[in-house]
Structure formats: C-alpha cells, structure tokens
Amino acid sequence: MSIAETTKKPGLSISGLNISFRNKDGWTSVVRNLGFDIAPGETVAIVGESGSGKSVTALSVLGLLPQQSTRIEGSIRLGDKELLSLSPKALKALRGNEIAMIFQEPMTSLNPTMCIGDQIAESIIAHRGISKAEAKVEAIRLMEKVHIPSAARRYGEYPHQFSGGMRQRVMIAIALACKPALLIADEPTTALDVTIQAQVLNLIKELQEEEGMAVLFITHDMGVVAEVADRMVVMYRGDVVEEGTTTEIFANARHPYTKALLSAVPQLGSMSGSSDPQPFAIYDINTGLAAEASVLKSTVDTSEILLDVKDLSVRFPVQQTILGKVTARVHAVENVSLTLARGETLAIVGESGSGKSTTGKLITGLLHPTAGKVEICGKPMRSDTRQSLSRSVQMIFQDPFASLNPRLTVGRAITEPLRIHKLATEKEQDEIAASLLTRVGLSPDIAKRYPHEFSGGQRQRICVARTLALKPSVIIADEAVSALDVSVKAQVVNLLLELQQEMQLGFIFISHDMAVVERISHRVAVMYLGEIVEIGPRAAIFSNPVHPYTRRLIEAVPVPDPSRRRDRHKIADSEIRSPVRPGDYVPPARSYREVSPGHLVQDAGPEWAA
Structure with a gap:
C-alpha cells in the first residue's frame, strides 16, 4: 500500500474525554481530561497498571460502556465522524468494520460451539454482504495472512483445538476481516508465552504496515511498548501523567510514575556477575525513587x-x-x-x-x-x-481469585489447611491467621473480610499466607x-x-x-x-x-x-x-x-x- 493510499484512512482523535461511573454514592470519575491523536499507520500505546483507565478508554471508543451507569463527556472522532453522537445502530455498524478490537483472552472471545473458519466468515458476511462461499474463501485467505498453517484444513476446527497463540491469530484475522481504520489491541499478549508474544507483536506490526491502520495498544508491559509503539500515553488513576514519543520517554522520563514503571521492568543481563538471587528495587510512584533493596546471601x-x-x-x-x-x-x-x-x-x-x-x-x-x-x-x-x-509441599497458583473460596473469609481460607489436618483449635487458628497475615505484609484486621474486597496483589499475598500455614x-x-x-x-x-x-x-x-x-x-x-x-x-x-x-x-x-x-x-x-x-x-x-x-x-x- 502506497503512502498516498495510507493517508486516505482516517485516524483517531480524542480530546477532553471524561468518563464517570454511577454508584450508590453518586458519580465516580475514572478518566479525566484525556486527549491524544493517532495518525494512520501509527501505533500509540496507553500504559498504566490495573485501574489506570486504559481499558475503559478503549471501550468508550467502541461505545461498549453501559449507557445507564456511564457518563461520557468530550470528543472521540474517527476521521470526520464524532463517535459520541452516533446512534447505537450506527455504532454497531462501525464496530468490526471501521474499528476492530483484539481482547486479552481469545478463548473467552471465541464461540466454543462454532468452528474457527465460520467465526471469521461470520464477521465478513455481516459487514461486507457477500455469499457464504465467498466468505469462506476470504476467511481462508485471512487465516493464511495471519500465518495459520494448513489454513484450508484447519478451517473446520474448533477453538479448543488451537493453541493460545493460534487462537490469538484467529482474533487478529477476525479483527482485520473488514480492513478497519483503527485496531484496538487490549493487552493482546499478556496471557501468551514469550515466543508466541513475539510472533503476535510482529504480526500486528507487519499487518499494520500492509493495511495502514492506526493502532491503539493497551498494555502495562514496558518491554512490549518499546517493541511496538511510536508514541505512548502514561495513565495513572484516570489521569494522563506523561505523553510523548516512546524513544523520548524511555530515554528521559519525567513523571515519577513513569520512572517507577520503567524501573520495575526486569531486564535480561541485569544479574550478570551475581551468583545469588536479588530482590527487586521497589519504586515510589510519587517520587520515582527506589527504596534501598535488601541484599540476600545464598543460604542453599x-x-x-x-x-x-x-x-x-x-x-x-x-x-x-x-x-x-x-x-x-x-x-x-x-x-x-x-x-x-x-x-x-x-x-x-x-x-x-x-x-x-x-x-x-x-x-x-x-x-x-x-x-x-x-x-x-x-x-x-x-x-x-x-x-x-x-x-x-504446597502450591501457589497463577490466579489468586480462582484459588480462594469467595464464601470464606480471608482468615478462614488461610486456616483451612489446619482444619483439614486437625492441627489447631479455633482460637489457635485465629492467632495463626493473624500471624501469617502480618508475615506477608498485610494487616491482621483483614481476616474477617472476603477475597473480592482485595486487589490482585493482596489476594496473592493471602494465598502465600495460606501456603505457609502448614509450615x-x-x-x-x-x-x-x-x-x-x-x-x-x-x-x-x-x-x-x-x-x-x-x-x-x-x-x-x-x-x-x-x-x-x-x-x-x-x-x-x-x-x-x-x-x-x-x-x-x-x-x-x-x-x-x-x-x-x-x-x-x-x-x-x-x-x-x-x-x-x-x-x-x-x-x-x-x-x-x-x-x-x-x-x-x-x-x-x-x-x-x-x-x-x-x-x-x-x-x-x-x-x-x-
């Protein structure tokens, strides 16, 4: 595709965006005064940790936030179209056609009862109005384009027959079916292995160059940002704290939160010359300065x-x-x-x-x-x-929320192994729970609360405490x-x-x-x-x-x-x-x-x- 052809595609422009959610106490602001542009063929990454407002911003562009409990102010334009003033019907026609999205977990985004090829063809038929036979030919072409081997043979296979990386390729094929002007990638590689992640990032970049798409990439992984983004927008608790080219920000980050994000990323080769494992330096997001890391000596x-x-x-x-x-x-x-x-x-x-x-x-x-x-x-x-x-021998699992019984308080969850093995009385269990919570850096007072009341990091600390209960x-x-x-x-x-x-x-x-x-x-x-x-x-x-x-x-x-x-x-x-x-x-x-x-x-x- 020539440069002239590429520049015909509209880009995304967001200005003065404010998003609030209704709750029992009124309205809570979750995104404030957000503004940035994405030119055709450009990749802009929104960076920040959970709760920063990244995914909410993406869903507002697609018009997928619940209307009854959401208030959106400002402007979101795709080319000459103001998306916030479009009717639900017009937005539905836009989604998958001019704007496409790749979600984090492909298995929950794909229909397990439909074969892969038909799911790709379904999007083509819905937006391009061609016959089933023509859609099948186009779906196979897209599967080949995203490097799915033996595409014609695998057309009739189901999502569970594909690996995680191949399922994400299917999601990319669906997203590209109608040659969108804007592709939103919401943490598309977080759940993938490092080699598959590299393949998917390369594929997105390769297809972007061919199609001239604007890409909005949402992630908390600064290594991924360095790989794919031309510019980046750093968000913290709903506010933009820094914006600029990726090269400039990586070389000279100014905001403490950006410095903390960059410094928290482990780098290969950083342990060269050290024989013992070493703790990470913990950075203060308010100052960007690292607390002095303790030095551990091997006790093997x-x-x-x-x-x-x-x-x-x-x-x-x-x-x-x-x-x-x-x-x-x-x-x-x-x-x-x-x-x-x-x-x-x-x-x-x-x-x-x-x-x-x-x-x-x-x-x-x-x-x-x-x-x-x-x-x-x-x-x-x-x-x-x-x-x-x-x-x-005890085990800590990947998902702390799935590992904890939502009906048990934190204290009961921690001491459950003691009850199973009949190792402590009720009074002793309470004392042990309090001691273990303190040991993992949490307050003993939380023992009577439930798992849903905690962040992911806090829940994982609770799982660690439970693991330690049996010594x-x-x-x-x-x-x-x-x-x-x-x-x-x-x-x-x-x-x-x-x-x-x-x-x-x-x-x-x-x-x-x-x-x-x-x-x-x-x-x-x-x-x-x-x-x-x-x-x-x-x-x-x-x-x-x-x-x-x-x-x-x-x-x-x-x-x-x-x-x-x-x-x-x-x-x-x-x-x-x-x-x-x-x-x-x-x-x-x-x-x-x-x-x-x-x-x-x-x-x-x-x-x-x-």
Whole structure:
C-alpha cells in the first residue's frame, strides 16, 4: 500500500474525554481530561497498571460502556465522524468494520460451539454482504495472512483445538476481516508465552504496515511498548501523567510514575556477575525513587535434599477403540529428573504445553505419575503417604481469585489447611491467621473480610499466607506472578525471597518470564514437549544457552529499549508441536552432555536442525 493510499484512512482523535461511573454514592470519575491523536499507520500505546483507565478508554471508543451507569463527556472522532453522537445502530455498524478490537483472552472471545473458519466468515458476511462461499474463501485467505498453517484444513476446527497463540491469530484475522481504520489491541499478549508474544507483536506490526491502520495498544508491559509503539500515553488513576514519543520517554522520563514503571521492568543481563538471587528495587510512584533493596546471601544447603524426582512420566489416554484399547496418548511429562536443596530456587521454564505445570502437580500429588518416583524430604510420594506429605509441599497458583473460596473469609481460607489436618483449635487458628497475615505484609484486621474486597496483589499475598500455614519445606509457585502488574509482581517476588531466606524454603518457580527467572533463581530447567532439554546454574543457562529451544526463549524476550527493536524476521513463526503420540509409541532414549559443572544439555534431535 502506497503512502498516498495510507493517508486516505482516517485516524483517531480524542480530546477532553471524561468518563464517570454511577454508584450508590453518586458519580465516580475514572478518566479525566484525556486527549491524544493517532495518525494512520501509527501505533500509540496507553500504559498504566490495573485501574489506570486504559481499558475503559478503549471501550468508550467502541461505545461498549453501559449507557445507564456511564457518563461520557468530550470528543472521540474517527476521521470526520464524532463517535459520541452516533446512534447505537450506527455504532454497531462501525464496530468490526471501521474499528476492530483484539481482547486479552481469545478463548473467552471465541464461540466454543462454532468452528474457527465460520467465526471469521461470520464477521465478513455481516459487514461486507457477500455469499457464504465467498466468505469462506476470504476467511481462508485471512487465516493464511495471519500465518495459520494448513489454513484450508484447519478451517473446520474448533477453538479448543488451537493453541493460545493460534487462537490469538484467529482474533487478529477476525479483527482485520473488514480492513478497519483503527485496531484496538487490549493487552493482546499478556496471557501468551514469550515466543508466541513475539510472533503476535510482529504480526500486528507487519499487518499494520500492509493495511495502514492506526493502532491503539493497551498494555502495562514496558518491554512490549518499546517493541511496538511510536508514541505512548502514561495513565495513572484516570489521569494522563506523561505523553510523548516512546524513544523520548524511555530515554528521559519525567513523571515519577513513569520512572517507577520503567524501573520495575526486569531486564535480561541485569544479574550478570551475581551468583545469588536479588530482590527487586521497589519504586515510589510519587517520587520515582527506589527504596534501598535488601541484599540476600545464598543460604542453599546442598547437603539436605528436599525434593528428589527421578524418571517422572505421565501419559493421558485421549483415544480409545470401542473395546477400550488406547490408540493415542498425550505424553505430558517424559522422564523428568531433578533435585531441590534446602533454601534453593529451581525455575522451570517453557511454553504452554511444555509440561511445567503438570510436573508441579505431579510433585504435589495432585496428579498420579505413569512412571517414576517423587521423594519429599526423603519420603516417597505414594497413595498412602500423599496426605501426610502434602503438609511438606504446597502450591501457589497463577490466579489468586480462582484459588480462594469467595464464601470464606480471608482468615478462614488461610486456616483451612489446619482444619483439614486437625492441627489447631479455633482460637489457635485465629492467632495463626493473624500471624501469617502480618508475615506477608498485610494487616491482621483483614481476616474477617472476603477475597473480592482485595486487589490482585493482596489476594496473592493471602494465598502465600495460606501456603505457609502448614509450615512446608517445598513451595511450588506456578506462574504465581505472571498475572500481576509490574510493581505488584516485584513486591510479591521480594516477599517470596524474604520468606525463603527466613524459613529456608525450597522453591520450584514455574514461569515463562525469563527476565524474572534470571532475577530470582539459583538453577534453571528448560522444558519442551514434556522433557527437560537443558538444566543448570542460572548464570550458565543465561550466559551460555546451548539448546536451540533455550536460545529461542531468551531471544524472544522483549527488550525495554526502543533503540534495540528486534528484527522481526528473526523470530521463528511456529507453535509448539503436539504431545499426542500413538498408543504404542515408545519415546527414544535421550542422552545429555555436561557443558560445564552442573550444566546439562539434551542432544538436540533432527527437528532442531537449522
């Protein structure tokens, strides 16, 4: 598309935007005096943490805020159209046609009962008035355009048959079906693995260049902003606190909140020369200055092995004949062996489907292995010992809200493990809850309140307190900070590190965030398709990644520096292979070589050949 053709498309202009919500006490202002422009072909990022007003702004552009409880003042113009004065019918015609949106979670945005191709075609038929046959041809073309392999064959597949990254590609195809003038991307990569995130960001940028769209990108990830945005608008509690080009703001941020956001982003390579995990510096959003971070000294006791996993495997049957013969299995975890010493953090990294979380559930006894063994503090995990050993190994899950019973007060939730194991009286439980809340940095007074009354970071602290109730030796943290804002993430990570040093805990830290892993781990295990392909000391893994998959993970991490934007052609445009194997499949014997002391690498098979 030529420059002349591109400039014909209208851009977005917002001025004097004020948004208020009605509640029982009257009107509450959530966005105040917001104004910015997006030119055709330009990407503007709205940046800020939860509650800053980012998504509310996007929904106001689309006219999706509830009319009865929302008051909107100001101007939102797309080209020569004033969107705030359009009728609901006119707005409906505009949505999906001239303005399109990609949401954060594709699985909740797609209809699970419709095949993927028909969902793309539905949007084309609705806005372009063409026949079903023509819409199908166009849908396949769009699937190919967003790099979905074997598009014609996969047209009839359903959302659950696609990976997270491929589902997000489908959402992009739907968004681009009618060649919109404006694309709104609301945290489109937050739930994705780092390699898939890189692919999606590249794809959005590539398609933007082809179509000349204006892009409004909403995120709290400053690394992503550096990758995609030409300009950025920083919001804090409904106000714009800073605006400018991405390069200018990254080089010379002026507002304390912007400085705090930039400084809270972990950067690969920041731990070079340090052998011990280190807490994040916590920045004051009012001053932009960092509080002095405590320095932790490693207290790993290699003479005491808390966790010993040998040749652990689990396979799930997915296809059976009418007579019950298994014809296919998911090889979720295959021959995994690892150890964890007292006071040590072993990070397990890899993409979705690599077997990280399944390994964690096998260790805690939530799943039964097909083969192999797990020993906790020298005692084997078996059906008859599972309940007693569960006191020694506990798990922190990714979503704290889903992990807490909404009908239980915080105090009851924390002490529930004590009641199950009959370890304390009612009076003792109250005292223990108060003590644990204090330990995780919360007031004991909140024990009588309910989970919905807290922020995400506070709920995760409550989950940590509950985990500590049984005084475990090993804690499995399964993506425990991935859903949190950057500043809250830093606080929770620091809390875990402090608790580890104080209580000599062993941590299995499951994550796909390589920058956080580098900051807090002693050792790192990289998993792919259920197998450990590389394991070793953190410094060795990050300074000398040997396996191609490890290198791919590290190279895909967004760099929070606009001057170092990644060459988009370097990112492998692929998804993790399926772990489903025939029923009689026998995994090949794997061999490992020692690159340096404790640094083991699986010999790469032919699938990794250049």
